[in-house]
Amino acid sequence: MADLRVSLSGLVLDNPVIPASGTFGYGAEFKNFYDLDILGSFSFKGTTLQPRFGNPTPRIAECPGGMLNAVGLQNPGIDAVLAHELPQIATFFHKPVIANIGGFTVEEFATCCAKIESAPQVGLIEVNVSCPNVHEGGVNFGSTPEGAAAVTRAVKQVTSKPVYIKLSPNVGDIAAVAKACEEAGADGLSLINTLVGMRIDPKTRRPVLANGMGGLSGPAIFPVAVRMVYQVAKAVRIPVIGMGGIDSADKVIEMMMAGAAAVQVGAANLVDPYASKDIIEALPAAMQRYGIARLSDIVGAALA
Amino acid sequence: MADLRVSLSGLVLDNPVIPASGTFGYGAEFKNFYDLDILGSFSFKGTTLQPRFGNPTPRIAECPGGMLNAVGLQNPGIDAVLAHELPQIATFFHKPVIANIGGFTVEEFATCCAKIESAPQVGLIEVNVSCPNVHEGGVNFGSTPEGAAAVTRAVKQVTSKPVYIKLSPNVGDIAAVAKACEEAGADGLSLINTLVGMRIDPKTRRPVLANGMGGLSGPAIFPVAVRMVYQVAKAVRIPVIGMGGIDSADKVIEMMMAGAAAVQVGAANLVDPYASKDIIEALPAAMQRYGIARLSDIVGAALA
Amino acid sequence: MERQGFYTITENRPLTGQVYKMVLAGDTTPLTAPGQFVNVKVEGCYLRRPISVADWDDGTLTLLYKLVGEGTHRMAQATPGAQLDLLCGLGNGYDTTACHRTALLLGGGVGVPPLYGLAKRLLAEGKTPVVLLGFGNAQEVFYTQEFAALGCKVLLATVDGSAGTKGYVTDLLRQVEVPYDYFYTCGPEPMLRAVYGACSTSGQLSFEERMGCGFGACMGCSCKTLTGAKRICKDGPVLCKEEVLWQT
């Protein structure tokens, strides 16, 4: 029997496949397609202290092998998530969930994470310091080691749950940011968020997205994601959740060999609601193809 | 009649389409496919002071919507290019050519460019401070504003030809690097070079490329390229040559609306040797579709 | 309830130079209301393409789609016998119970398709749809005969006057001779605004937005309404006149 289990800072997952934040809502839209308990976990929509409507539309643009989004962290706010979404999730998902948290100031990140402390359903906090769609004159904490470390320290002070910092790929040296987070006490890292991109509509001569730029996700970014996971896994000792363009069991295996202890599946869920399920079900055969008995054995196999 | 002409620092091109360095050799392999004089110009293979064999093989990996290469600047060296390749090019290409120059020290870039001064065939020098495949313990000048500016200054001192600095996309703030080059005297900018990426072979559990990492090109990177051209065109007043994933006339128009005064076509030439020709021939119909009489009118149309 | 499935093309042919009709055989049980849509996987495109269901029965559904860009051009090349991957039964669709006797159905361009299924449903419920259709010019006109064949009164406008009344759909309102108690509309946003302003009764408007998923997961298609943020793909595409909040 193929052993698909992986472990993230003590949290044992039945398999490494986690739908990525922003592509799975709070789960409700997918529970009609399949039983969500087959998932390793899922990372819910990026949640902020205050409710947010997000950016004006169009928020979506088609790209070769991927898509741009500029949703801008639309969410009902942390209090509504704790009061309504988590109880809702409890009715159809019976495993620890990953809480993805966004913010605009260090204090905001900390306040949000402190509130989550009271939610036993949350097994891990994923702190998104890298959303490319919300620099409202504010800082993208993920683009500097100092910024990412400051958020890490503040969050670690207010929670006992494992804290994973979600890194931006829009930097020159991702290993430096990763190391700064590790030193600041992060339990793990999530990467990559989307690459900043743009499409222009030749008919209107304007950017397709109302916001101008957006975040590129999907298969197009897979090689960049593998490279960054590889660089980060080489640089730190804490676990890495790898994502970016994963849409098959083979890509899960490739990402884990690059150093990912678990993986997230993002845009693939949008074009095929069964994507995460299909990947999980294809994993045992893929493992057999490559002579893998225990999936956790291959984490970082290519780093040697 | 559609007017396809564009101008780069006084050099007038019949159309904006320029095969990109490293994907067109020194032209000889393409002259059997079509008459190269239909091109705006072409940028020859990145040339260094000394001859180079480049990296070990495999140097190529397939990706979703693109490819990785880790050729590592294989070239016969600047003296051989001046003595043999340029005279050869003169037999089948009767327009000014773009000389793409690589290097490992500021002095090397300058020495190379000084040698080119004597070649009237060269209309423009493209200084590649951004090759991701050759950090032999050396510096990638393209990753810092200071490094790129230092190369720019050194090269400008030794040549009277227009100098375009080719920028790396593997940075956090490409506009800052662009501005540093402009201030240092660059006549224009070329972007983007390839994004650093990696693929792993699940059978061998090793990176596909002997070099580990390589540069991602092809349609996958198009949205990132458009975004960076847009950001740079906003930040500087010198012309920008835009490239990255262009494989159709529509994409040429999109890139020009983002701010490119001309464009380069790279990986597309490799999968379809007629790509640059087909794009040039498709431009008039595309211009008509979008109500464009003079192509140069749309440069930066989306920046407003 | 939305569902994913494979459908077999039984017909795919041009109605006009730009608009195609595609008939697909497969499971239509996910469809519950006219005005719902499907999201079509097109080989070579990353995102699916949302297209309204114009008509359906127990085993087939009809799409009427305009050639716009790569996705719809590729759809037009598909041949009968080929299979298409659809997400079916998406969106809320029109609520026909809101109309009591006579409804105006106002459609513009590729906003016309969902009104056909709506007209059929209204007729089945014993109500009277009066159909007002607008197109650019005579060459672009489609489906007027199909509406007429249902037994509907059909009024036609073209912008250049080459067929029917010269002008917009709203210019047809004065030709409506029966009292109506409700309206349903679908078309480009400027048309929706004009209809919203011109029709004094209550009504329902179907909106378009660029979509990431089409089933409510990505928040790509959100719009502000007087009753809060709504996802066009899941809580729409049909909004009631009373909740519409126009962005300037």
Add this chain to the structure above:
Amino acid sequence: MERQGFYTITENRPLTGQVYKMVLAGDTTPLTAPGQFVNVKVEGCYLRRPISVADWDDGTLTLLYKLVGEGTHRMAQATPGAQLDLLCGLGNGYDTTACHRTALLLGGGVGVPPLYGLAKRLLAEGKTPVVLLGFGNAQEVFYTQEFAALGCKVLLATVDGSAGTKGYVTDLLRQVEVPYDYFYTCGPEPMLRAVYGACSTSGQLSFEERMGCGFGACMGCSCKTLTGAKRICKDGPVLCKEEVLWQT
């Protein structure tokens, strides 16, 4: 001279569980020597896939290809009548003038295909090809009968001994009863090395490398030789024994 063109599939069927034969109709004038290859555009893959031409005549060419990854699996799904975009006439191919009377042809696995066209050419020139083929096991064996039908002597080895002699192609050398003046080989690199070491005559070896273009433009496939850097796709894939420089 290499050329791009569209070719119509006339046959595409499995020879073994893993190896397919595809026959294509189209312009074969770019082909000048056995051992040349084509570069196949596969819908859904970015790079073309290089495949040796096993055989060709005035209007058709034959490919024998093994299912490896996405590209070759997609090729196997193509049906007769479909068109494929090929770059044709790539590479130098084998030089048959180097052999005077009798040549050993040593092929392993999917290195076997180019030797078929080579055997035909040698026979046409009045020379005697002796064919030594190696496979993993009996299930993987293909094309021995086709070589025999040309009138060649064929010796077979399999690694597990389930067909022919147990062992490698080089283990067949002692069964060669005629003197030979030259060898030609194609197969995985370990086999090429073994053949290089085991055959005392001069000869030619065909190499594989990952390719960006297949026609000499990208420097993706370079290898060092004793006569300088060569591009496997353009200056190869065939190298003379005397110029081969093994990388450790």
